[in-house]
Amino acid sequence: MHAPDLEALKKEAAIRAVALVGSGMRVGLGTGSTAKYAIEEIGRRLAAGELSGVTGVATSEASDALARQVGIPVEALDPRPLDIAIDGADEIDPALNLIKGLGGALLREKLTEVQARQLVIIADHTKLVTRIGEKAPLPIEIALFGFLSTIERLRAVLPAGRLRQNGAQPYVTDNGNLIFDAQIPEGHDIHALERQLKGTLGVIDTGLFLGMAQVAFVAAPDGVQELRPQ
Numbered sequence: 001m002h003a004p005d006l007e008a009l010k011k012e013a014a015i016r017a018v019a020l021v022g023s024g025m026r027v028g029l030g031t032g033s034t035a036k037y038a039i040e041e042i043g044r045r046l047a048a049g050e051l052s053g054v055t056g057v058a059t060s061e062a063s064d065a066l067a068r069q070v071g072i073p074v075e076a077l078d079p080r081p082l083d084i085a086i087d088g089a090d091e092i093d094p095a096l097n098l099i100k101g102l103g104g105a106l107l108r109e110k111l112t113e114v115q116a117r118q119l120v121i122i123a124d125h126t127k128l129v130t131r132i133g134e135k136a137p138l139p140i141e142i143a144l145f146g147f148l149s150t151i152e153r154l155r156a157v158l159p160a161g162r163l164r165q166n167g168a169q170p171y172v173t174d175n176g177n178l179i180f181d182a183q184i185p186e187g188h189d190i191h192a193l194e195r196q197l198k199g200t201l202g203v204i205d206t207g208l209f210l211g212m213a214q215v216a217f218v219a220a221p222d223g224v225q226e227l228r229p230q
């Protein structure tokens with residue numbers, strides 16, 4: 001049997017989500033290899049005249065550049081609500097709690113998507129888990145200043161983890177911060193963990209997106225499932 005073509009699955013999920021975008025909407029544009037297909041599909045529909053008056057708020061420099069390239073007008077985030085945001089995820093549990101940020105965009109994603117009337121997640125089936133932390137590390141964005149001290153404080157909460165590298169250098173986010181990728185052992189209450197991490201000096205935000213997504217389109221070789229929080 002052939003291995004499923006994950007790129008084709010990501011694109012199928014993205015097309016399902018973009019069907020929810022209507023003319024005149026302000027759309028949160030996610031980041032990553034799946035969100036890329038959603039941005040391209042919005043651009044395609046605008047160019048084909050199937051949509052008009054759509055504006056995007058980008059969650060990374062990369063998505064900003066791609067959106068402009070495909071003809072989506074991009075606006076800065078301001079306090080107005082977004083009609084919809086469409087983004088990928090690294091893990092999705094049955095309650096649609098998420099890990100995000102393996103692509104490094106977690107802070108701008110959370111700032112943007114918390115303002116969306118509807119957060120729509122798109123993914124291939126490999127992102128489904130029964131427990132958050134089952135497969136992916138949790139990205140935690142931390143301040144550059146004093147990062148070794150912050151990491152020591154983080155290790156007291158989540159001992160297994162490493163500073164994300166970009167070759168020989170630490171990986172730097174669009175916001176000039178660093179990322180500590182931590183393993184979440186079994187048995188953690190993820191809501192309590194989020195509070196504890198957010199209360200740790202030097203932590204800017206975490207890749208835990210809890211209770212934020214209303215729907216997920218998850219593509220598998222036998223079709224796209226529409227999931228709601230259970």
Ligand SMILES: O=C[C@H](O)[C@H](O)[C@H](O)COP(=O)(O)O
Nearest residue numbers: 032033034088101103104105
């Ligand atoms: O920082 C990156 C984002 O949170 C992405 O949405 C997430 O990493 C999923 O990316 P991909 O669709 O490339 O697997």
